[in-house]
Amino acid sequence: MEFLGVSGVLVALMTAFFLLLFFMLTFCWCISPILILNKLKRCGFGGPTPIFPLGNIKEMKRNNSNIVHSSLVSSNLTHDIHSTVFPYFSNWQKSHGKVFVYWLGTEPFLYVADPEFLKRMSAEVVAKRWGKPNVFKIDREPMFGSGLVMVEGNDWVRHRHIIAPAFNPLNIKVLASMMVESTNKMIERWVTQINSGNLEIDVEREVIALAGEIISRTTFGMKDDNAMDVFHKLRALQVTLFKTNRYVGVPFGKYFNFKKTLEAKKLGKEIDHLLLSIIEGRKNSQKDNSQQDLLGLLLQENHQYEKGDGKLGKTLTIREVVDECKTFFFGGHETTALAITWTLLLLAKHEDWQNQLRDEIREVVGNDMLHLSNLSGLKKMKCVMNEVLRLYPPAPNVQRQVREDIKVDNLRVPNGTNLWIDVVAMHHDNEIWGKDANEFRPERFMDDMNGGCNHKMGYLSFGFGGRMCVGRNLAFMEYNIVLTLLLSKFSFKVSPTYHHSPSIMLSLRPTYGLPLIVHTL
Numbered sequence: 001m002e003f004l005g006v007s008g009v010l011v012a013l014m015t016a017f018f019l020l021l022f023f024m025l026t027f028c029w030c031i032s033p034i035l036i037l038n039k040l041k042r043c044g045f046g047g048p049t050p051i052f053p054l055g056n057i058k059e060m061k062r063n064n065s066n067i068v069h070s071s072l073v074s075s076n077l078t079h080d081i082h083s084t085v086f087p088y089f090s091n092w093q094k095s096h097g098k099v100f101v102y103w104l105g106t107e108p109f110l111y112v113a114d115p116e117f118l119k120r121m122s123a124e125v126v127a128k129r130w131g132k133p134n135v136f137k138i139d140r141e142p143m144f145g146s147g148l149v150m151v152e153g154n155d156w157v158r159h160r161h162i163i164a165p166a167f168n169p170l171n172i173k174v175l176a177s178m179m180v181e182s183t184n185k186m187i188e189r190w191v192t193q194i195n196s197g198n199l200e201i202d203v204e205r206e207v208i209a210l211a212g213e214i215i216s217r218t219t220f221g222m223k224d225d226n227a228m229d230v231f232h233k234l235r236a237l238q239v240t241l242f243k244t245n246r247y248v249g250v251p252f253g254k255y256f257n258f259k260k261t262l263e264a265k266k267l268g269k270e271i272d273h274l275l276l277s278i279i280e281g282r283k284n285s286q287k288d289n290s291q292q293d294l295l296g297l298l299l300q301e302n303h304q305y306e307k308g309d310g311k312l313g314k315t316l317t318i319r320e321v322v323d324e325c326k327t328f329f330f331g332g333h334e335t336t337a338l339a340i341t342w343t344l345l346l347l348a349k350h351e352d353w354q355n356q357l358r359d360e361i362r363e364v365v366g367n368d369m370l371h372l373s374n375l376s377g378l379k380k381m382k383c384v385m386n387e388v389l390r391l392y393p394p395a396p397n398v399q400r401q402v403r404e405d406i407k408v409d410n411l412r413v414p415n416g417t418n419l420w421i422d423v424v425a426m427h428h429d430n431e432i433w434g435k436d437a438n439e440f441r442p443e444r445f446m447d448d449m450n451g452g453c454n455h456k457m458g459y460l461s462f463g464f465g466g467r468m469c470v471g472r473n474l475a476f477m478e479y480n481i482v483l484t485l486l487l488s489k490f491s492f493k494v495s496p497t498y499h500h501s502p503s504i505m506l507s508l509r510p511t512y513g514l515p516l517i518v519h520t521l
């Protein structure tokens with residue numbers, strides 16, 4: 001009798017638990033998103049119909065898999081890439097225009113490909129009031145932690161004030177010699193390979209490795225063996241997070257691929273551990289504090305702040321310095337490497353521009369040692385860089401989250417809405433750039449800083465507003481140095497084995513690498 005009583009209570013408790021779970025899941029997966037969906041409709045926004053709890057993810061994945069198959073058989077080198085890299089946005093634009101809401105799981109995203117709408121909306125918000133999507137903060141925690149890319153509000157102001165001066169052109173000058181040294185090492189390797197009769201080089205793989213070495217050395221200096229170890233682990237982390245079937249935005253979505261989530265967490269911890277030991281070592285050694293690398297510059301700036309007002313909370317903690325170093329790795333190496341990679345593809349395709357740049361290098365830099373002051377004279381190279389970043393922006397989208405209701409004319413963007421700004425769409429839009437939007441024409445930037453773009457928010461390679469890329473001077477320097485050295489030594493042609501299939505793995509990259517036929521000059 002007593003036994004039955006206990007089991008009865010257990011059954012009742014279990015039933016109550018499952019009922020509660022059922023109601024919680026129904027609320028999270030259906031009721032709450034449907035309420036938000038209705039609110040967004042009342043605020044004036046349409047979009048593709050979501051099916052909760054996946055939102056529009058299923059349709060996005062279906063669109064993506066169609067593209068992968070067709071790109072495999074295509075060797076057509078068109079720059080009209082929006083429908084290839086974002087097939088779902090390209091389709092939805094046809095029925096919903098350039099501003100609409102779509103859903104990643106139960107998270108609403110306001111899609112924006114209209115520069116005028118972006119201008120009006122951002123006029124209402126100062127940089128520190130913008131949020132970064134919580135859903136990505138959680139998902140990418142092992143990569144960025146609370147580094148500059150992800151922090152908000154007063155924390156963002158504090159981080160930015162300490163970090164921005166470290167990246168000013170005078171400070172980063174000292175990093176140039178490391179860039180030259182690493183590039184020359186790669187050049188020597190290429191010459192050996194070419195002399196052995198193998199002219200085909202996977203330029204994407206090589207340049208990503210080069211930029212990895214450069215960012216390891218420029219962040220931590222030349223001596224630290226741990227730096228390359230960190231780099232390899234960070235690459236593995238990126239592959240773990242972005243090469244798996246993912247359900248970001250779906251409640252409990254990370255448990256769908258639990259093994260990968262654990263793997264990412266473990267790699268994240270190992271990286272933190274390594275970085276902590278490098279930074280602690282540096283902080284404790286008075287001599288190395290002045291070391292001329294990004295970590296040294298950052299610790300120096302931090303120290304200035306410590307001395308400046310001595311107030312706790314004004315400086316970066318060690319934990320925050322760790323996250324900033326990770327952010328430099330991710331923000332800094334792949335974007336710059338891809339800018340160089342896509343440039344080499346476009347120059348291989350457009351030999352006239354390859355020759356024009358080579359002539360300019362001969363004229364401005366000569367055969368002398370590469371002097372930094374000369375690099376600013378490379379005007380045509382700057383136009384080529386702008387045009388490549390327009391056609392193939394390594395950061396193909398910019399994200400924000402709204403932290404208070406924003407009114408844009410008669411529309412209202414409610415607090416909590418995520419923004420997804422489609423940079424690829426804007427950069428390829430005929431209405432903004434004219435009929436030749438999908439053509440490689442660096443001359444459009446020659447006498448016009450805006451490249452003939454009819455809207456000041458139409459070109460967003462480095463983002464917009466106060467949160468614009470903090471590392472762009474470093475990127476310009478690396479781009480100029482690497483291309484000057486490569487173009488002075490080699491000529492490039494597209495290999496017949498190249499498949500033109502740009503795709504997104506956080507950044508915009510060539511899916512099957514970039515095999516080029518390379519000759520020494």
Ligand code: HEM
Pocket residue numbers: 148149150160327328329331332333335336339393394395397398399460461462463464465466467468469470471472474475
């Ligand atoms: C061609 C190379 C690069 C491109 C295309 C690029 C692009 C971008 C973009 C689009 C943003 C977002 C801006 C926004 O949200 O409005 C950004 C932010 C950022 N980038 Fe870069 N970047 C490049 C190189 C670098 C380098 C070399 C570093 C550092 C080593 C770096 C560090 C950062 C950081 C820390 C942020 C966050 C800034 C903030 O939120 O205040 N980037 N970058």
